[in-house]
Amino acid sequence: MNDFWQDGEGIADTAAPDGPIETRWERRKFTAKLVNPANRRKLTVIVVGTGLAGGSAAATLAEAGYHVKSYCYQDTPRRAHSIAAQGGINAAKNYRNDGDSIYRLFYDTVKGGDFRARESNVYRLASVSVNIIDQCVAQGVPFAREYGGLLDNRSFGGTQVSRTFYARGQTGQQLLLGAYQAMERQIGLGTIEMNARHEMLELIVVEGKARGIVVRDMVTGEITTEMADAVVLASGGYGNVFFLSTNAKGCNVTASWRAHRKGALFANPCYTQIHPTCIPESGTHQSKLTLMSESLRNDGRVWVPLAAGDARKPGDIPEAERDYYLERIYPSFGNLVPRDIASRAAKNVCDEGRGVGPGGLGVYLDFADAIGRLGQKAVEAKYGNLFEMYERITGENPYETPMRIYPAVHYTMGGLWVDYDLQSTIPGLFVVGEANFSDHGANRLGASALMQGLGDGYFVLPTTLGNYLAAGPFATVPQDHEAVVEARRAVEDRISRFLSIDGDRTVDSFHRELGHIMWEYCGMERTEEGLTKAIGLIRSLRDEFWQRVKVPGTGEQLNQNLEKAGRVADFFELGELMCIDALHRRESCGGHFRAESQSEDGEALRHDDEFSYVAAWEYFGADRKPTLHKEQLEFEYVHPSTRSYK
Amino acid sequence: MDIQVRVWRQSDSSDKGRMVTYDVKDISPDASFLEMLDVLNEKLILDGADPVAFDHDCREGICGMCSMVIDGVAHGPQRATTTCQLHMRHFKDGDVIDVEPWRAAAFPVIKDLVVDRSAFDRIIQAGGYITAPTGAAPEAHATPVPKKDADLAFEAATCIACGACVAACPNGSSMLFTAAKVAHLGLMPQGQPERDTRVIDMLQAQDDAGFGGCTNMGECAEVCPKGIPLNLIGRLNSDYRKALRNSAR
Ligand SMILES: Cc1cc2nc3c(=O)[nH]c(=O)nc-3n(C[C@H](O)[C@H](O)[C@H](O)COP(=O)(O)OP(=O)(O)OC[C@H]3O[C@@H](n4cnc5c(N)ncnc54)[C@H](O)[C@@H]3O)c2cc1C
Ligand code: SF4
Ligand code: FES
Numbered sequence: 042m043n044d045f046w047q048d049g050e051g052i053a054d055t056a057a058p059d060g061p062i063e064t065r066w067e068r069r070k071f072t073a074k075l076v077n078p079a080n081r082r083k084l085t086v087i088v089v090g091t092g093l094a095g096g097s098a099a100a101t102l103a104e105a106g107y108h109v110k111s112y113c114y115q116d117t118p119r120r121a122h123s124i125a126a127q128g129g130i131n132a133a134k135n136y137r138n139d140g141d142s143i144y145r146l147f148y149d150t151v152k153g154g155d156f157r158a159r160e161s162n163v164y165r166l167a168s169v170s171v172n173i174i175d176q177c178v179a180q181g182v183p184f185a186r187e188y189g190g191l192l193d194n195r196s197f198g199g200t201q202v203s204r205t206f207y208a209r210g211q212t213g214q215q216l217l218l219g220a221y222q223a224m225e226r227q228i229g230l231g232t233i234e235m236n237a238r239h240e241m242l243e244l245i246v247v248e249g250k251a252r253g254i255v256v257r258d259m260v261t262g263e264i265t266t267e268m269a270d271a272v273v274l275a276s277g278g279y280g281n282v283f284f285l286s287t288n289a290k291g292c293n294v295t296a297s298w299r300a301h302r303k304g305a306l307f308a309n310p311c312y313t314q315i316h317p318t319c320i321p322e323s324g325t326h327q328s329k330l331t332l333m334s335e336s337l338r339n340d341g342r343v344w345v346p347l348a349a350g351d352a353r354k355p356g357d358i359p360e361a362e363r364d365y366y367l368e369r370i371y372p373s374f375g376n377l378v379p380r381d382i383a384s385r386a387a388k389n390v391c392d393e394g395r396g397v398g399p400g401g402l403g404v405y406l407d408f409a410d411a412i413g414r415l416g417q418k419a420v421e422a423k424y425g426n427l428f429e430m431y432e433r434i435t436g437e438n439p440y441e442t443p444m445r446i447y448p449a450v451h452y453t454m455g456g457l458w459v460d461y462d463l464q465s466t467i468p469g470l471f472v473v474g475e476a477n478f479s480d481h482g483a484n485r486l487g488a489s490a491l492m493q494g495l496g497d498g499y500f501v502l503p504t505t506l507g508n509y510l511a512a513g514p515f516a517t518v519p520q521d522h523e524a525v526v527e528a529r530r531a532v533e534d535r536i537s538r539f540l541s542i543d544g545d546r547t548v549d550s551f552h553r554e555l556g557h558i559m560w561e562y563c564g565m566e567r568t569e570e571g572l573t574k575a576i577g578l579i580r581s582l583r584d585e586f587w588q589r590v591k592v593p594g595t596g597e598q599l600n601q602n603l604e605k606a607g608r609v610a611d612f613f614e615l616g617e618l619m620c621i622d623a624l625h626r627r628e629s630c631g632g633h634f635r636a637e638s639q640s641e642d643g644e645a646l647r648h649d650d651e652f653s654y655v656a657a658w659e660y661f662g663a664d665r666k667p668t669l670h671k672e673q674l675e676f677e678y679v680h681p682s683t684r685s686y687k
Numbered sequence: 688m689d690i691q692v693r694v695w696r697q698s699d700s701s702d703k704g705r706m707v708t709y710d711v712k713d714i715s716p717d718a719s720f721l722e723m724l725d726v727l728n729e730k731l732i733l734d735g736a737d738p739v740a741f742d743h744d745c746r747e748g749i750c751g752m753c754s755m756v757i758d759g760v761a762h763g764p765q766r767a768t769t770t771c772q773l774h775m776r777h778f779k780d781g782d783v784i785d786v787e788p789w790r791a792a793a794f795p796v797i798k799d800l801v802v803d804r805s806a807f808d809r810i811i812q813a814g815g816y817i818t819a820p821t822g823a824a825p826e827a828h829a830t831p832v833p834k835k836d837a838d839l840a841f842e843a844a845t846c847i848a849c850g851a852c853v854a855a856c857p858n859g860s861s862m863l864f865t866a867a868k869v870a871h872l873g874l875m876p877q878g879q880p881e882r883d884t885r886v887i888d889m890l891q892a893q894d895d896a897g898f899g900g901c902t903n904m905g906e907c908a909e910v911c912p913k914g915i916p917l918n919l920i921g922r923l924n925s926d927y928r929k930a931l932r933n934s935a936r
Pocket of ligand 2: 845847852853863915
């Protein structure tokens with residue numbers, strides 16, 4: 042017993058077949074029940090989200106003949122945050138004949154996830170990866186090609202093979218447009234009913250099954266209840282709990298959190314990926330952080346002044362007074378160490394007072410050597426667009442003065458718990474893409490999120506959802522059903538509460554403060570003391586929010602502050618759970634670094650004997666302790682080992 | 688720096704709307720244009736006034752959500768830059784900056800600077816896709832694509848559907864947007880079977896959605912943040928003529 046959580050019974054993934062891993066997905070597909078094509082149009086599926094996961098799922102389900110209702114908060118499905126992904130998408134095509142295979146991609150992903158992911162899921166992900174590329178090419182996605190007309194590949198994120206497919210620095214955009222166009226085709230055919238500028242604010246659960254959602258039309262403010270035979274959440278990640286992140290401003294946890302409050306378990310909320318190469322904050326006006334592609338570390342050298350408080354311009358600091366700390370600490374990987382390691386090292390040197398730029402929160406990424414070695418032209422050809430973007434934002438020319446970079450929150454590995462079928466603990470509620478927890482363990486490899494989103498949406502969900510829907514259509518739920526009325530009332534009450542507080546602080550001011558707490562105590566380095574303190578701070582800030590927030594305007598109009606208030610209210614509860622999860626996991630793994638659990642030379646120390654499980658949390662109320670359910674992880678194929686990059 | 692902004696305020700689609708002047712003080716030159724508006728809005732909220740509504744999401748120039756006419760130019764004074772990527776260092780202390788929504792018949796104003804661009808989706812619905820149902824795809828390397836075509840298709844496909852081209856066009860035409868999609872798909876071998884119907888149907892949808900006709904003014908390409916070239920419109924026109932000839936046969 043402790044002050045923050047209680048222990049519950051274990052849970053297990055009962056949907057995954059056992060036996061040889063190579064054929065598990067084949068066998069699951071074979072045992073999955075099929076839905077008679079004539080019945081499909083009688084079955085309605087709600088899909089919340091139109092990113093890679095939701096867009097690909099909606100298009101595929103509609104093609105299969107289901108009636109799909111789709112929702113997003115932007116003005117068109119094509120603007121989902123997946124659009125911003127830059128680097129690429131992995132697939133085990135082995136076009137380079139460099140020894141890649143489905144097994145190797147599986148192995149790399151399990152290892153990269155620091156042995157905190159399920160082997161069955163990861164193997165399936167690796168095996169559908171090859172179909173994703175075929176599908177996208179057929180849709181006309183303009184991937185980068187070689188002179189012979191075949192697809193080009195690059196290596197990404199510290200892997201030894203070249204398996205990343207890309208479309209210059211806009212891979213996410215091009216993949217999303219492929220899914221979006223497939224969706225628009227179905228919208229034109231009348232099989233998808235698209236509701237843009239609609240926000241899901243509640244899940245409707247009837248007799249234990251997910252049967253609908255409550256949505257708000259963000260233009261008119263109208264609240265409606267939408268019913269279906271199943272609900273799919275594809276609502277993305279929750280990095281914005283930190284206020285500053287590389288995510289789009291609207292990214293939120295509300296859809297997932299509302300489902301969590303209705304009984305869906307939330308898994309591994311503390312696993313956060315912090316990306317080392319982002320443009321640092323420039324002042325208190327900062328509203329988001331911009332990622333600079335990881336590929337820059339291939340040629341840029343990372344350094345800080347040797348002495349703390351050295352305020353000279355970078356060009357005035359002689360070689361001997363610089364510390365190329367990654368090359369010094371990790372001689373074999375140097376500037377190319379994985380994301381979590383590079384991020385933490387940057388934090389450490391800044392904590393020592395050796396950071397550069399405003400507030401001392403930055404390190405140099407210097408291209409002088411590369412320019413000297415390769416010439417400015419060659420550097421321009423490789424990184425020209427990134428250098429331009431950097432200059433646009435900072436006003437500094439990186440050909441002349443080193444870039445300044447600093448880590449920023451980028452991706453959340455945690456999410457709603459799902460079984461092998463991608464079904465949450467609420468029957469009929471499926472979760473795909475970044476919103477679920479399923480495939481990346483404690484750390485995601487570069488170029489694997491796009492793969493997971495599209496794998497889930499194009500290939501996995503359409504099979505497993507069919508298995509569930511084979512028992513449908515389910516009895517129609519009348520609008521005056523108690524559960525429907527109650528869910529709608531909950532939404533209406535919350536909105537009137539926000540509007541009636543009429544306090545003296547803006548929503549953003551609370552969000553910023555919450556973000557500071559999360560970054561300070563639940564960011565790159567976590568301690569028992571810090572996390573305990575953070576929980577207290579979050580609770581009192583949350584109380585203050587409900588007393589002092591000021592939301593202008595009414596509910597019957599476009600009201601962007603009302604939208605934000607709802608999201609921030611959910612971030613408070615999520616932030617607390619993230620701290621509790623981080624507190625309970627007294628080990629370091631992947632993106633979760635507990636200062637108490639490190640080796641003598643400061644590297645992350647896992648405790649497999651104690652923590653080789655998925656932590657799935659059950660909600661009992663904002664002021665009550667959550668219950669921890671453990672799903673033990675088995676490693677039959679890839680045996681846990683220690684990562685070393687020295 | 689201290690500036691003044693004159694912002695278009697319109698409470699909803701039925702309101703006539705007007706320009707309202709606000710002082711914004713102590714803005715860092717490193718702030719983005721949207722961050723400057725964030726500062727203004729924080730103040731408006733605490734003053735008990737209605738904050739300015741504007742569309743934005745990624746704030747890194749890729750989602751296409753931000754959309755403001757700044758001092759008479761769609762996306763403002765910096766070339767090839769979306770509103771969200773424009774920074775205050777391009778303005779001077781004491782400047783008075785006009786901020787208005789996209790204005791076009793096909794993009795009605797919803798509130799303040801927020802407009803309805805769903806007409807773009809209807810153009811895509813009409814044919815801006817390649818029919819490739821999931822699961823039916825052949826092996827990706829079955830059809831090589833000449834690098835030159837793939838690169839050109841990519842350039843055209845970088846359109847972010849922001850609508851600046853429409854806002855800048857005296858006719859309110861969406862030709863550059865449509866031409867970019869027609870070029871992207873028409874350059875790929877996978878896009879050939881639907882090439883004729885695509886261009887005919889998309890142009891019809893463009894007319895139906897209330898966009899104006901193209902008279903080759905070229906204002907669209909001037910403001911396009913992604914540098915979509917004007918010559919794609921010529922390409923579209925020639926595709927269209929071929930398609931009409933083919934369908935007459
Ligand atoms: C800058 C950046 C670069 C990246 N680069 C890469 C890369 O190179 N390779 C890689 O593999 N991954 C990359 N990632 C990660 C990857 O882009 C994301 O993890 C992935 O795109 C998420 O897709 P998704 O479909 O799950 O969610 P999203 O694309 O975030 O879509 C979420 C959808 O849900 C909707 N939504 C959310 N809440 C609600 C609600 N309450 N009601 C209604 N609708 C709602 C939104 O409108 C949206 O349509 C990058 C991420 C960032 C931030
Ligand atoms: S063509 Fe250019 S201006 Fe027009 S919508 Fe596309 S990106 Fe925007
Ligand atoms: S906010 Fe996304 S392009 Fe400007």
